[in-house]
Amino acid sequence: MTSVCVPTRRAVVAGMIGAGASLAMPAARARAAAGPPPFGTIRHQFTLVRGARPVPPVAIPALAGGAIDLTAFKGRLVLVNFWATWCAACRTELPMLDRLAASGRGDLAVVAISTDRNRASVSPYVKGLKLRRLAIGFDPGGLxxxxxxxxxxxxxxxxxxxxxxxxxVTGQVEGYMTGEADWLSAEAGALFDYYAGGATQ
Incomplete structure (x- = not known):
């Protein structure tokens, strides 16, 4: 009499898990190979930086006193914005960055660094725009x-x-965006989610 081997429930479940993992892994690799989701405006697109070196440990003077060290955020995403009081687009973008900083996203820090040579003009400008949550730094000398x-x-x-x-999250620059951008959009959120997951170029 021929014996029939009946698979146990545990074997069936293990086989299903293994099959699911084998299907998911190529999909995950394909997503990583495809790169980050698109993000941009009519005029500018998020541009990838390949082979970037880690951010240098430099003490950037802060508006609130003390200094900002960009290397202190390792393990989190950091959006670093360079701006100036004479820049019209900056006046539109900075309040948006302030709202992003106040959004409660724990894996993201937002830092805005002024390139103005006259530091005295920055404080009233920031107060006029009612920027309350945004970390403001100064880099007039090109630190x-x-x-x-x-x-x-x-x-x-x-x-x-x-x-x-x-x-x-590894402390390297992944990409940049010139011009004002909608950092509160779903597309920007998808970009942050992609890099928060540890994806690198």
């Missing part, structure tokens, strides 16, 4: 940013104004 970045060992090249750089 971390330069128009010609070749002269400075920095990942922050000022290709335009405003310009925002996204630092990933």
């Amino acid at each position: 971390v940013s330069r128009v010609d970045a070749a002269e400075l060992d920095t990942p922050f090249a000022l290709y335009g104004m405003p310009i925002s750089f996204l630092i990933g």
Whole structure:
């Protein structure tokens, strides 16, 4: 008499889990290979930075006193925005960044660094825009940013104004966006979610 091998319930469940994992892994690899979700405006797109070095440990003077060290946020995303009081687009974008900073997203820090040479003009400008949650720093002398970045060992090249750089959880710049952008949009949220998951370029 031929014996029939009947699979146990545990074997069936284990087989289903294994099959599901094998199907999910190629999909996850495909998503990683495809890169981050698109984010941009009519004029500008989020631009990837490949092979970027880690952000340097520089003490950036803060409006509230003390200093901002961008390396202190390792393990979190950091959106670093460079702006100036003379920049019309910055006036539109900064309140949006302030709302993003107040959104309660724990895996994201938002820092806005003024490139104004006259520090005295920054405080009344910030008060006029009612920016309350945004960390404001100063970099008039080019401590971390330069128009010609070749002269400075920095990942922050000022290709335009405003310009925002996204630092990933590993402490490296993942990409940048020139011009004002809707950082409160669903597309921006998807971009943050992608890099919060540890994705790198």
